[in-house]
Amino acid sequence: MGTEPNLTRLDRLFARLDREQQRPEQLHVPRMSRHRIALFGATLAFYATIVVAVITTSWLVRLDWQLMFFRPYQQWPEIHPYLDYYVVLGQRGPTAVMVAAWLGWRSWRQHTLRPLLALGASLLLLNVTVGAAKIGMGRLGPHYATEIGANEMWQGGDIFPSGHTANAVVTWGILAYLAATPRARRHLSTLSAVVSLGVGLTTVYLGTHWLSDVLLGWAAGVLILLALPWFEPMINWAEARILATRDLLWARWGDRLPMPRPGAATPAGSASAQAAPPAPPSTSSAPAERLVVEPSAQQLRPGGNRPHLAQRPHAGRAERPSQPPSATRRPPHSGDRGQRGGPSPRPVAGG
Secondary structure, three states, rough: OOOOOOOOOOHHHHHHOOOOOOOOOOOOOOOOOHHHHHHHHHHHHHHHHHHHHHHOHHHHHHHHHHHHOOOOOHHHHHHHHHHHHHHHHHOOOHHHHHHHHHHHHHHHOOOOOOOHHHHHHHHHHHHHHHHHHHHHOOOOOOOHOOOOOOOOOOOOOOOOOHHHHHHHHHHHHHHHOOOOOOOHHHHHHHHHHHHHHHHHHHHHHHHHOHHHHHHHHHHHHHHHHHHHHHHHHHHHHHHHHHHHHHHHHHHHHHHHHOOOOOOOOOOOOOOOHHHOOOOOOOOOOOOOOOOOOOOOHHHOOOOOOOOOEEEEEOOOOOOOHHHHHHHHOOOOOOOOOOOOOOOOOEEEEEE
């Protein structure tokens, strides 16, 4: 009696993925609703408030200096090696490769380029907006501060807002943006918020960013995710152009690909020739043909050729009948001239 194999959790996951639709009829595309517009406006106001608070050297700048003098990396040195690895979750290169691999698999699975194009659009917006803010405000980091209590603005730095924090928000948040179900979207949004805040606080612990840098980086990443629905028409246009170019190239060059000739001979050692099944035995009720041909009179004459007898299966040594020792060697025949196996056969007819 057969038993079902014990499936692991990974096997059940791939079995569930295999049951998904190859091409969803209606992909979930977020739209710029009133709720999203309200969140975008509130986040933009928070962004502007942080910038104004730093420019005016308010209480937020004093808090930045207090945390810098506190030196968290000296207060808890035992967690320093672990946070050095954790902060990699905010670096653009490694995180982009990991997320692009997953979204590439989804693109191949669903036969659509939208996941990869959405990731590319979000990273492009991140580089343009955050990079412009960094260069435009030019704030120096804690390790390069020149005057205690100053905001260190327009000094040629590039740490305001925090790129690690903004990149963590966008790179991991794009998974929530592209989620297919509301439950997955909630879970991935929570995961993105925890990872991005953790990465930002890790940079404060290591002393590479002010606290205000982290807050502004978090707001910058959220603004990009909230603004993505405005770029959905551009993403759809890019996908249509890429697929149309692919079809055009296939129509132009597809017929020039080498194809096997219909009359080509199959090599003797090929797998197809070896795997050819033998012809099935005949099941007709007609009597089988005789395989043994009766010898003719000319073949039975002395000196004539020996008749052709049907080949019998060769018996092994264990299958041969036992013979006495005296019968193992045949006596020589003097009348046998050039013929093996005994005297000439007697002819059937006279002559």
